[in-house]
Amino acid sequence: MIRTLHRWPGLLALALVTILSLSGAALSVFPAVERITAPQVETGQTVATLADRIQAVYPGVEQIRRSPSGRITAYWFDQGAPGAAVIDPATGAGVASADPNQALRWLTNFHRSLFLGDGGRIAMAAGAAAMLVLSLSGAMLVARRAGGWRHWFASLRGPFAGRLHVEIARIAVIGLVLSSTTALWMTASTFDLLPDGGVLPTDPTEVSGEIGFALDQMATLLQTPVAELRELSFPYPGDATDVFTLKTDRGTGYLDQGTGALVAWADLTGWERVSETIYMLHTGQGAATLGLVLGMMALGVPAMGVTGVLIWFAGRRGRPRIRGNQPAGRAETILLVGSEGGSTWGFAATLHASLTVAGQGVHVGPMSGFAPERYARAERIIVLAATYGDGAAPASAKGFLDRLNALDGAPDIPMAVLGFGDRSFPAYCAFAKDVAAAAQAKDWPELLPLDAIDRQSPQDFARWGRALGEALSISLELSHQPVSPRTETLTLVSRRNYGAEMQAGAAILRFALPRATLWQRLTGAGFARFQAGDLIGVLPQGSAVPRLYSLASGRRGLCCKVFLMRSLSSVVRQESGCHERFQRASFHG
Ligand SMILES: Cc1cc2nc3c(=O)[nH]c(=O)nc-3n(C[C@H](O)[C@H](O)[C@H](O)COP(=O)(O)O)c2cc1C
Incomplete structure (x- = not known):
């Protein structure tokens, strides 16, 4: 049941989850780059000082914004023409263009909706749901394979594709569960299915009617560190009834432009706080390192997709x-x-x-x-x-x-x-x-x-x-036809006999290894890798059950040696501690 739940969403949504994870991984780099390149704010700097400095350089400033990475952007009007720049908080002057990054914008739209509007958003949400189902069912399968949750990191046996799939899964699963649940939350928020819309303070009924109170004297701005700022909007020039609007991590308030007094305030609601935390966890904005870690984990998805398909094929064959x-x-x-x-x-x-x-x-x-x-x-x-x-x-x-x-x-x-x-x-x-x-x-x-x-x-x-x-109390005739295992023909290069005079005959058979094509090497479909002590299965003619012989040489690429003793059981007994891997073959030569 769990395997089916894992297999079908995996195969059906493979393309979608791959697109989601690759674009998500690429997007995770941007907050980290922004964090590194954004001019840093002095510790303890207040919004009052920042706004004052910016206004001194750009008298027509109408809005100051701080992104979660700490980057400050100012927007202003200068002789009727709008302007914007990334600001150095130490001087208040612009240091870089505020034009949005086109690659970021393209990738974000692609990741959110495949450029298909609401239909694309729903498709991507379905991809996130598939990723969540895959992660949870996959975690249960890993626990089952490892022998319980306590053995989550136990060493694994079996074919390479299966091991790689599980190795990646047990590290990436936490990130994938986090990314997919937060994505679903954000989609629900976009479609207004959650009561997490912002609450604005009630409009102030009375303002002083004055203008021109000095920014660096306003008490609320003096008490607000830049690290808490989200946005400061200036009143419309010449309108004495308008107010400053201050948005911080705690809520939204209005300031009288004539007295600097806080005339209204509304805290963020619990829903808003949860939604913002989820946004941060998903985008890495405000948590750049976490974003990078999640991005790295997302990169495991394509690798798990490929190995998952290989496991599925192998399972169908096996x-x-x-x-x-x-x-x-x-x-x-x-x-x-x-x-x-x-x-x-x-x-x-x-x-x-x-x-x-x-x-x-x-x-x-x-x-x-x-x-x-x-x-x-x-x-x-x-x-x-x-x-x-x-x-x-x-x-x-x-x-x-x-x-x-x-x-x-x-x-x-x-x-x-x-x-x-x-x-x-x-x-x-x-x-x-x-x-x-x-x-x-x-x-x-x-x-x-x-x-x-x-x-x-x-x-x-x-x-x-x-x-x-x-x-x-039924008649049961079990007629089982064993399926012959897949075999590979090896060419005998040399044979040396030993010990016949001591009644303990043994032969060392030396075989040339079959040449693997490039494709076989890439897909791991060629002759299995082996080392001394592994077992090789030899299929006697007319039998479907291989006999196991111990390999004496682990050198790859040249040849392998096989002990062929008169008593096969004694060979197997000697090597029975280290025969995890073996290759079935029929010998000709
Ligand atoms: C590497 C290896 C180790 C084995 N160890 C044992 C063993 O310790 N005891 C035993 O009775 N059979 C052992 N066998 C034989 C298998 O249990 C037996 O061939 C069985 O029918 C294989 O079933 P399976 O193909 O479903 O795994 C071993 C076989 C291999 C290839």
């Missing part, structure tokens, strides 16, 4: 399609799969198909998604669990044991565990045994005793199927 998979809440039989290489999913698909033909509603899912509270109509749970490393859990079973151990009591649904393993490993089906032991410790009712399938044997599986059929 797992059999399970037709008619029932939702967990409606199924009578729950099949939980613990797999690393994917072959156990094939067994699960065969079992699913046979049980479905027998008239049952069956749900197949990964062991990591174990959630007994969702199995409302389940009558049995069947766990198909492979073993990896030295008896460790495979990738799709991460967190299962933790979750089972954390339960107050076992579910009242009978369970069967079927282990998939290889007898040549010392910890034969150890993970399945751990699961069965944990279930027993919780007094979980048993449907069938623990059983094991050695080297993906279809015969073992058919035998177990008959036992399951008996337990369910």
Whole structure:
């Protein structure tokens, strides 16, 4: 369910979220540049001093604005002609053009609405909603894959694209949740869906009717530091009934131009404050460093988009399609799969198909998604669990044991565990045994005793199927056709035999590595990277189950060496601690 929630918004909104994040990342640079280039205000400088200095240089000044980055801009009229400049607060004189930055304006419009007005705004809001759904569902998937929230930064195994996707996600997710929620808030504000409009003070009924009170003597301006200023608008020249309008971080007020007295004031409302904080968090205006950090996190989105699509393709290739998979809440039989290489999913698909033909509603899912509270109509749970490393859990079973151990009591649904393993490993089906032991410790009712399938044997599986059929009082013939793994042909360059005289025959086979094309290198589709101690899977003719051999050389680009001992199991046993990665191949030569 969570995976579906992650996959489809991701694939459908990929272009939109990529546009949003790239343009957002580019926009995040502007507040930082403005912050660095804006002339700095002396500490403690008041609005009274600033306004006085500016008026001395530009007597026709009609407005002074301070941007969240601290940049001061003045607007004035000089002999009927409007003028504007970025001001140096130390002198009150203009130091740079106040013309808006065209690139910033273009990017902002693009980011907000794709230049499509309200329709574009709604589309971009949909993109932000998709980003939020992706971030939250992605966070749950990361926690599930890592084996719980406490293991958020646990090291990862598996193909490069998957690891990179998760590595980026676990850092970027906070920024993406923040950016997408603030974007949705801002859209709601733009469409007036929030009561965050500004409240102005009531118009003053009585003013002195005088003009010309000195700016640097006005008490309110003397008490207001420039750091709090947003805007100071001057009265219309010659209109003695008009007032100064002062906007600060705290609110808006009117000042009498004849006495300097504050004649009206309105504080910012709570909604306005929240909206302004959200605006700051989203744009980085007033929080340039945060903006840059969020921008960097947004750059992870295109990378996660590409790796996400690669994972999706790999998943489609690696797992059999399970037709008619029932939702967990409606199924009578729950099949939980613990797999690393994917072959156990094939067994699960065969079992699913046979049980479905027998008239049952069956749900197949990964062991990591174990959630007994969702199995409302389940009558049995069947766990198909492979073993990896030295008896460790495979990738799709991460967190299962933790979750089972954390339960107050076992579910009242009978369970069967079927282990998939290889007898040549010392910890034969150890993970399945751990699961069965944990279930027993919780007094979980048993449907069938623990059983094991050695080297993906279809015969073992058919035998177990008959036992399951008996337990369910149905006839169950499981005819599993293993899918041959993808192979690559290697050319044998040399062979050296050792130890025949000591009855301990071994051969060192040296193979040339296949040349990877540039495209294969870029997409990681060529021969997998390896190091000494990794395992290579060799497919004997006529078999779909690879035999594993230990690699003796880790030199890339030239060749690899393979120990070929008379007793394969002894090789695997020696190397069983370090065989996380392996490459399947068929040898010719
Ligand atoms: C690197 C590696 C490590 C393995 N470790 C064990 C092990 O410790 N115990 C075991 O019984 N089987 C082990 N196996 C065998 C697998 O559990 C077995 O082939 C299983 O059917 C694979 O299922 P999967 O393709 O769904 O992951 C290992 C296989 C590989 C490739």
